[in-house]
Amino acid sequence: MEFNDILRKRRSTRRFSSTQVKQEDLDDILLAGLSAPIGSNLNRDIHITVLQDADIMQKLCAAQEVRMKDRDLARKIKGDVVSAGNEQPVPLPFYGAPTVIIVSHRAQTIQPGIEYANATSVVHTMHLAATAQGLGSVYVWGIFEAMRMNPEMDCTSLLKLPDTFSPLMGLMVGYPEKPLVLRDIDEKKFPIVYLR
Numbered sequence: 001m002e003f004n005d006i007l008r009k010r011r012s013t014r015r016f017s018s019t020q021v022k023q024e025d026l027d028d029i030l031l032a033g034l035s036a037p038i039g040s041n042l043n044r045d046i047h048i049t050v051l052q053d054a055d056i057m058q059k060l061c062a063a064q065e066v067r068m069k070d071r072d073l074a075r076k077i078k079g080d081v082v083s084a085g086n087e088q089p090v091p092l093p094f095y096g097a098p099t100v101i102i103v104s105h106r107a108q109t110i111q112p113g114i115e116y117a118n119a120t121s122v123v124h125t126m127h128l129a130a131t132a133q134g135l136g137s138v139y140v141w142g143i144f145e146a147m148r149m150n151p152e153m154d155c156t157s158l159l160k161l162p163d164t165f166s167p168l169m170g171l172m173v174g175y176p177e178k179p180l181v182l183r184d185i186d187e188k189k190f191p192i193v194y195l196r
Contacts, residue, residue: 006132009180013136014095016174020052021099025133029101029173032129036121039114045106046118047165052099056158061093063146063153094140097172101126104165119168126171136176141169 001009021029033048051057094100103122105115123139130137144167147154156167 001132005182006128008182008185010128010131011136011180011183012138013172013174013176013180014138015177016095016097016136016172017177018096018098019175021135021173021175025135026050026099026173028133029126029129029135029171033101033103033122033126036118036125038118038121040111042106042108042114042118045108045115046122047104047106047161048122049102049104049159049161049167050099051102051159051170054093056155057093057100059155059158060143060147062155063150064143066150066153067142067146094143094172095138097136097138097174099173100140100170101173102159102167102170104159104161104167106162106164107166115168123169123171126173130171130173131180134180135173136180137171137173139169140172144168144170 030048030050038046051060101123103119105119108115127137127139147156148166159167161167
C-alpha cells in the first residue's frame with residue numbers, strides 16, 4: 001500500500017471482530033514499533049507488553065468505567081457522545097479489540113515528559129503499520145490515566161512490568177467490523193503557520 005493511502009485509511013477503530021490477529025501480522029506491527037525514533041536513545045527505558053488475555057483486559061478497564069461515571073468529566077472527554085440525561089452503555093473492554101499492545105516506560109527525572117513522546121512515537125508507528133495491513137487500531141491512554149487517578153483500582157501489577165516501569169499508552173488492534181476505506185484528509189484540521 002502506498003504511504004499516502006495508509007494516511008488516508010488510518011482512523012481510530014472502535015468496533016472490532018473477535019477474531020485474533022494473525023501472529024505474522026502482529027510480528028510486523030511490533031517490528032514497526034521497534035523502528036520508531038526514541039528521544040535520547042532511551043531504548044532501555046521502554047517495555048512492550050502484548051495483551052490478549054480477556055480477563056486481564058476486563059480488570060484493567062475497571063478504573064476507566066468508574067472514571068467515566070463522572071458525567072461532567074465524560075462530557076469534557078467525549079463531547080457530544082455523552083448526551084444530557086442519557087446513560088451511555090459501558091463499552092466492551094478495549095472496545096472488544098482482541099489484542100492490546102501496551103507501551104510502558106521507566107520513570108524519568110532528567111527529562112520529564114520524554115517518556116510520553118517516546119511512547120507516542122512507538123504507538124503511532126505501530127498504528128500506521130496496522131493500517132497498512134488493513135487492521136483496525138486505536139490509541140489507548142485513558143485506561144492507564146484512570147488507574148493513576150484511582151490508585152486503589154490500579155491493576156498494573158497484572159502486566160508483570162520491570163520495576164520502575166509504568167504503562168503510558170497502547171494500541172488496540174484487531175480486524176475492524178467494517179473495512180478501512182480511503183478518506184479525504186481535512187487540510188484545515190488545525191492551523192499551520194510558516195515563519196520564513
